[in-house]
Amino acid sequence: MARTTRREFMLGEGSGTGSGPQNVHVGVGPAHPAMHGIIRIEAELDGEVIVGAEVEIGYLHRAFEKDCEQGGWNNAIPFTDRLNYVSPLINNFGYASAVEKLLGVDVTERCKYIRVIMSEISRICDHLTCVGASAMELGAFTVFLYMIKAREFLWELVEDVTGARLTISYGRVGGVKADLPDGFAEKTLKALKQTREVLDEVHRLLTGNRIFMDRMVGVGALSREETIGYAITGPLLRAVGVPYDVRRAQPYYVYDRLEFEIPTQKDGDNYARYLVRMAEMEQSMRIVEQALATIPSGPINVDFEGRAIDPAAYVDQGKQGKTEGLLLVPITLSPNLEGQQRAAHRRVNVADKRVVLPPKETAYGSIEGLMNHFMLIMEGYGIRPPAGEAYVAVEGANGELGFYVVSDGSDRPYRVRCRPPCLPPVAALHRMITGEMVADLIPTFGSVNMIGGELDR
Amino acid sequence: MAILAELQRRFGDAIVEIHDHRADHTAVVARDALLAVLAHCRDDVALAFDVLMDLTAVDYLKFPGREDGPRFDVVYHLYSITHNHRLRLKVRVDEDDASVPSVVALWPIANWLEREVWDMFGVRFEGHPDLRRLLMYEEFVGHPLRKDYPISRRQPLIGPAS
Numbered sequence A: 001m002a003r004t005t006r007r008e009f010m011l012g013e014g015s016g017t018g019s020g021p022q023n024v025h026v027g028v029g030p031a032h033p034a035m036h037g038i039i040r041i042e043a044e045l046d047g048e049v050i051v052g053a054e055v056e057i058g059y060l061h062r063a064f065e066k067d068c069e070q071g072g073w074n075n076a077i078p079f080t081d082r083l084n085y086v087s088p089l090i091n092n093f094g095y096a097s098a099v100e101k102l103l104g105v106d107v108t109e110r111c112k113y114i115r116v117i118m119s120e121i122s123r124i125c126d127h128l129t130c131v132g133a134s135a136m137e138l139g140a141f142t143v144f145l146y147m148i149k150a151r152e153f154l155w156e157l158v159e160d161v162t163g164a165r166l167t168i169s170y171g172r173v174g175g176v177k178a179d180l181p182d183g184f185a186e187k188t189l190k191a192l193k194q195t196r197e198v199l200d201e202v203h204r205l206l207t208g209n210r211i212f213m214d215r216m217v218g219v220g221a222l223s224r225e226e227t228i229g230y231a232i233t234g235p236l237l238r239a240v241g242v243p244y245d246v247r248r249a250q251p252y253y254v255y256d257r258l259e260f261e262i263p264t265q266k267d268g269d270n271y272a273r274y275l276v277r278m279a280e281m282e283q284s285m286r287i288v289e290q291a292l293a294t295i296p297s298g299p300i301n302v303d304f305e306g307r308a309i310d311p312a313a314y315v316d317q318g319k320q321g322k323t324e325g326l327l328l329v330p331i332t333l334s335p336n337l338e339g340q341q342r343a344a345h346r347r348v349n350v351a352d353k354r355v356v357l358p359p360k361e362t363a364y365g366s367i368e369g370l371m372n373h374f375m376l377i378m379e380g381y382g383i384r385p386p387a388g389e390a391y392v393a394v395e396g397a398n399g400e401l402g403f404y405v406v407s408d409g410s411d412r413p414y415r416v417r418c419r420p421p422c423l424p425p426v427a428a429l430h431r432m433i434t435g436e437m438v439a440d441l442i443p444t445f446g447s448v449n450m451i452g453g454e455l456d457r
Numbered sequence B: 001m002a003i004l005a006e007l008q009r010r011f012g013d014a015i016v017e018i019h020d021h022r023a024d025h026t027a028v029v030a031r032d033a034l035l036a037v038l039a040h041c042r043d044d045v046a047l048a049f050d051v052l053m054d055l056t057a058v059d060y061l062k063f064p065g066r067e068d069g070p071r072f073d074v075v076y077h078l079y080s081i082t083h084n085h086r087l088r089l090k091v092r093v094d095e096d097d098a099s100v101p102s103v104v105a106l107w108p109i110a111n112w113l114e115r116e117v118w119d120m121f122g123v124r125f126e127g128h129p130d131l132r133r134l135l136m137y138e139e140f141v142g143h144p145l146r147k148d149y150p151i152s153r154r155q156p157l158i159g160p161a162s
Helices: A006-011 A064-068 A074-081 A088-103 A109-137 A141-162 A184-206 A210-216 A224-229 A270-294 A311-319 A335-340 A342-348 A360-365 A367-377 A423-427 A429-433 A438-448 A452-456 B002-014 B031-043 B110-121
Strands: A024-028 A040-046 A049-056 A388-396 A399-407 A415-419 B015-019 B026-029 B051-059 B072-080 B085-093 B099-101 B124-126
Touching (some): A040 A429, A088 A109, A088 A399, A109 A184, A109 A342, A141 A184, A210 A438, A270 A438, A423 A452, B031 B099, B051 B110
Parallel strands (some): B099 B124
Antiparallel strands (some): B051 B072
């Protein structure tokens, strides 16, 4: 038998390769430098063209939905942080809203504004990460560094408010963990100004850049019909010209009072998705600015007089049963409990003892407060929504983030289902990359913005 | 309620139950009529539910009052971009006959969502082109979101035999 030359093998000619051309199967991932997130794409290549692809997920499955059924309703909040870990605040609020809908409670005005502000800051972080990372994969490392710098400004704000950067656990059923810190508005406006400068620089670097456009325009496109058929929402749906945004279509919190636009594009390719995300960041900043200008302060506790008392002395007196008059004494709380003091507590939490933990002074200082605290914390007690089901959708950074919760009337969720916004685009990924060059897999995968945490749950 | 009344008028007994608790329009559909109802929801001009937002299931094994009843609810969340309205359809299936007709022909996203429900609950979808596990690996034993699957159960180790 004649030896097959390299040329014959590569082109599938001659006898050595069997009968005719053969396609090469290339497995990309689950751990691959270009796959930011663990996912496996098995691509079938004919030369450099992808003729078929299969996407495999599940590598980051951590039983989110099962775990939620094990503890109380508020215990699921830390799990929701880890869904979309780039914008965890939106997940917190989405889940809390679903439980609130089940309970039939409405959060306070100020809390709604806080949720809007923090959601929009998270959305900007998410888009910055997505655009920055996909630009980096095309060689524009500068853009990545600039955008991570901007994200850092915003994450500092998140840190100021929540005390953490990534796993923030800031949402609560019936409110939020703590009020906004002093000087938050000024700091935010400054951070937004810096972010705008970065976005401006990035616009000049990327939009219209020949290399960038060659890689992005017309690549990874999906038709309008297929996008809808695959239930894709968010920037990818708006990139094919459908102006669907939960914030506008079915407004929640205070989005119906704020002015913003829904940016859309026509082509549905990677470049259109990039433009939509860039425009959305500007809109999010507009929302934050308006919300900061109009946020109500709510009822503030001013009817206490007298000197402040040391927290240890306060707790001691409470333990000895000397609670009379203690509630009227202001307390200097330790910094990590600061946000839960009475004045802030009333502003950001619903006045419903079945749902929200009492402020720390009340828990330490009065027997009613202590009982209230225990009734919510102890096993077998806690928040008890009436039996029923509810679905709440919020606009996550990647599209519609839905929570479907079922209660059997007990203190634990009977079922928590998260509708992950990035599962539909990944389910359609094989449609986007088939027929493209193998190198186009990278920008397309980047524009999908796959987040393993919410995809695999 | 207009949507639910319209569905009831059109499909009669096939709509087993309706409610709009917390303003979520919900209809429980008989399994035989499921495909017809879903196809009607998608294609009727007045309904035009063009997006299958979510497809999931709930195991009612330990739900008070449902211990003996049909074990699973398969839940469809529909959304219409044209009319901006939502609908939840549910179909009840028993454990020993846990199968539902597949809707992949109506919405391509159902492919993955049905695979996930099969993976997590063990509900089969008749007519699905490729009903494999989605999140778990092939060798996984059981269906983890069932209520009788203990959270602490260990799975046999897989991997090449040493």
